[in-house]
Amino acid sequence: MNKPPRPHRLLRFLAYLFGALLLLVGSGLLLGDHLTPKAVGLPSQALPLQPQQTLIDRQLQPLLAENPGKSGAVYLSDGLEAYAARSIVTRQAGRSLDLQYYMWHDDLLGHLLAHDVYQAAERGVRVRLLLDDMNAAGLDPQMLALDQHPNIEIRLYNPFRNRDGLWRLVEMVQRAFSINHRMHNKAWIADGRVAIVGGRNIGAEYFDARPDVNFRDLDLLLAGPVASDASSIFDEFWNSDAVVPIAALHYSTDQQMANFVSQAELDARQKEAAPYLQRVRARLSDAYLSKQLDLYWTKGVRIRSDPPRKPVGGDSSQWLVTRLVEVLSSAEHKSLLISPYFVPGATGTKALIGQVHDGVQVGIITNSLAANDVAAVHSGYMHYRRPLLAGGVQLYELKSRGHTSKASPFGSSGASLHTKAFLVDDRRGFVGSFNLDPRSAYLNTEMGALFDDPVLAARLHQEYLRLSSPELSYWVYLNKDHELRWLDRAQTPPISLRTEPDTSFMLRASTRVISWLPLESQL
Template identity: 30%
Template sequence: MQVVSHFLLTYWPHLVAVVSLIIGAFTAIHAAMNKNDVRAAIAWVGVILMSPLLGPFLYLVAGINRIRHDQLSTQRSRLIKDYVNHAREPFHDVASLAGAQFTSLRVLGDRISRFPLHDGNHITLLDSGDEAYPAMLQAIDSAAHCIALQSYIFDHDRIGLQFAQALQRAHERGVAVRVLIDSVGAKYSHPPIVHLLRRHGIHTELFMSNLLGLRMPYANLRSHRKILFIDGHLGFMGGMNIRESFMSSLAGRHAARDTHFRVEGPVATQLFAVFANDWEFATRERLRIEDWCRISPSAPQPQVPARCIRSSPDRFIAATHSVLLGALAVAQRHVRIQSPYFLPDQTLMGALNTAARRGIQVDIVIPGRNNLRLVNYAMTAQLAQVIAAGCRVWRSRGNFDHSKLLTIDDGWSYVGSSNLDPRSLRLNFELDMEIYDPVMAGRIAARIDREIEQSDPVTQEYLQAIPFLKQLRNRIIWLASPYL
C-alpha cells in the first residue's frame, strides 16, 4: 500500500496527463464520427484537443445528441399510423387555393413532416397574452374529457397560478390531465410551479431532466414546443410560453408581445400526436389515441388546409430548416419574416439572399429591444450580410415581440415555436404549422406590416457607424451563435 501511495504521489501529474489524453482521444473520435456538420466536427475536435480535460466535459454537456433515433422512430411511426387511420384523406389542390408555386412545397412537406396536409381546420390568430391566455383558460374550464399541456416555460407567477387553478378544477371534476414542462424552462421562476401542480394531484412531468443519472438538465436538446390539447378536437399552439410578462393587464405598458393560434380540426389531432410522443419519451406512459381523440364535431367555417411540422435532434432534424429553404425557393413576390432571434446559418442566409437577388421583396423584422442581450449582439454582427444582398431589415420600436411568423406571396404561412437560429433549427424540439390560406397569410402579413410601420430600417450606413469596439464585441459574440 505504501508503495502504491508513493507511486501515486510521485507520478500523479503523469497519470493525469495520460488519463486526460486517453479521454480526449476517445471524445475527439466520438465527435469526428458522429457530427454530420463538418464545421461542428472541426470545432469540437479542436476544443477537445486543445483542452483535454475541459474540452471533453463541455462536449459531454453540450455536444452529444443523446436522443435515441431508433426509440423515437418507433414511437412516432406507431403514433403516425394511429393518426392516419383516424383522420380524413389528405388535401392536394393547393394551387387553386394558395398559388401554383406552392404545389412543390406541399410535396416537400409530405416528405418531411410525415403528417398529411388536411383541409377542415379552423384557425384563429391570437395576439399576445391578452387574447391567448383567456381563450386557453376558457378551453381548460370547458374541458369534459382530457387536457394535454406542454410548454417550455410555465412560470410560477400570477398568470401561471391562473392556469394551475384551472387545471386543478379540471382534475377535480374528473378530466384526464397531463402537463409536460421542459426541465430548464421550469426553472425560470422560483419555486418551480411543477411542485404546486403535483400537490394538486395533476400528473406533471419534466422533459429531459437527467444527465448520467444525476439530477441536472442537459444544456441542449430542450423541448421548446407549446401545445394545449382539449377534448380531442381543440388545440392551441404557437410561440407563447405561460408567463405574465405577455399580459398587459399584469405587466402594464412594458408587456411583451407574441402570437398564438387556436386550431380546430385534424391539426388538433396532430398536436396531440406530438404531445403523446414527447410524453411517452419522458414518462414511458403511452397515451392511446383512441382514448384521447374521440370523434369530434366538425370545425367551424372557414376551414383551411394545414399541418404540423416537427423538428428535433433525431430523425426530424433540420425539418423546419428544409421547409424554409423550400419556401424561399418557390417565392415569387414577397417574403415577410418576423423573428425575435434572427441568426440563420449560411445555407439559410444564402437562400434569403438568393431570393432578394431574384427580385423578391424580403422584409425581416427583429426587435429593437431584445430580452437576450448576447443574441442581439450576434444578430447585429450578421445583418450586413443580408442587407448587402437586398433584404430589408427593420428594428421595431415597440416592446419586445417574441412572435415567429413567416408568409410567402400572401398565400402560405409558417408559424410556431421555431426561432431562426441554430439552437431552434437543430438542437431543440420545436413545433410549427404550415397553413395554405390567403386569408390567414393576409392577416399575418398585415400584422408584420404594422410592425414595419413602427420600425426603423437597418442600413449599411447604420451598421458602419457602430463604434469599432462594439462591432468587435458583436463579432466575438457571433462566433458563439450556434450555442446562444
C-alpha cells in the same frame, strides 16, 4: 521547503481547474446515456373523441357539420385574448387537457392558469403537462403539488437528475452537450378538439400583464380535425425516452398540494389580478367557440413538429427546419419573415439575397438591440445586417418602446418581439415556436402551424404591416457611405439615428465583444 512563486501557484490552480472541467465534461460524453434519467412513465395516448361528451364537443359539432373536413382558425395577437382563450377552453374542457411548454413561470399568470388546470382536474378532466426542465429550477414544489392530484401527471423533457443547488450546476457542466438540447414546443390542447399553438410561453409578460415589459407575440387557435395533429405530436413526446415523470425525480407531500391550492386562490383575489381578471370575465361565455370567436374554416392548415430527439448528424428529413426551408425557398414574388431571434448564417443570408436577385421582395422584422431580451443573440445577428441590406433585403427592428395609443398592447411599458412567423407569396406561411436561428434549426425541438390559404395569409400580412409600421419599428438602411442607420419614421420629420437606438455605450460595447466569440451555433 520554499513555496512556488504566486504566479506559478495561480497557473497550477488554473491547470487543476481546467483538468477537472475536462474530466467532468469527458465523463458526460462517455457516460451521457447513464447520467440522463430514464423514462419510467407508463405510456398513454390522447383520449378518443366523443360527439357530445363535453361542452367543447357540443359547441363544435354544428360548426363541423357545416364545414366538413375543415378546421376553424383564428389568430390570437392580443395578449389578453390569448390568456382568455386558454382560460376559457380549460374551464370548458370535460375530457382532457394536454399542455406542452418550454416555460411556465412562477408568477401571477402562471398561478392563475395552473389553478384553472387544477379546477379542471377536480371536475374529472385528465391532465397531462409536459414541460422542458431547463427553466423549471425551483418549481418542483408547485409541480409536485399538481402532480399529486389523481387526474394530473407532469413529465419533464431532458431533465436534470439534481433538482437544485450546486449539484444542478455541476450536472449542467458535465452534460454540457446533451443538456443543450431543449423542447421549445408550445401547445395547449383541450378535449382533443382545440389546439392553441404559437410563440407564447406561460407567464405574465406573454399576456400583457406586466407593467414594465411585454412580448409582442402571436398564437393560432385551431379547432376541429387539425387538432389531432397536435395530439399526435404530444403523444410522441409524452411517450419518448427523452421525457421523465417528475414523480420519478422527486417526492411530494400532502402539504404541498394544500399550499398550492391556497396560493392559487389567494392570487385570484389579489388586488393586481382583479382588473386583469375582470377584463377576462367579460369574455367568458358558454358559447365562446361557436359565437365569440371569428373562426375561419379551412382545409389548408396542419400542425408540424420536430421529433422528440434531434441527434447531431442524424437524419434531418423529418425535422421542422427541413419543411420550413422548402416553403421559404419556393417564394416567387414575396417572402416576409418575423423572428425575434434572427441569426441567418452565411447560407441563409446568401439564400435571402439570392431571392432578391430573382425578383422576390424579402422583408424581415426582428428586435432592435434595446428590445432584444438576449443580447448574445443580437451579437450573432449584427454581422449579417450590412450584407442583407446591401443585397436588397428590407429590414425592420422593433422599438423597445412604441409611440402608440392607450389601446395598444405596448402601452407605456417596454416591448420585445416574440412572434415567430413567415409569409410566402401571399398564400403559404407559418406561425409557431421556430426562431430563424441555429438553435431552433439544430438544437431545440420546435412546432407550429403551416398553412396554404390566402385568407390566413392576408391576416398574417396585416400583422406584418402593423409590426413594421413607423409607430412600432425602425427602418434599418445603409446610407451613401455604406453606414448603418436607423430611421425613426414616427417622428416629424423622420429622424436618422447613427447608433443602435435606445441603448447605452456599455450595452453596445458588451454586445460587440460577445460577437467576437465563437457562439453562433448555440444562438
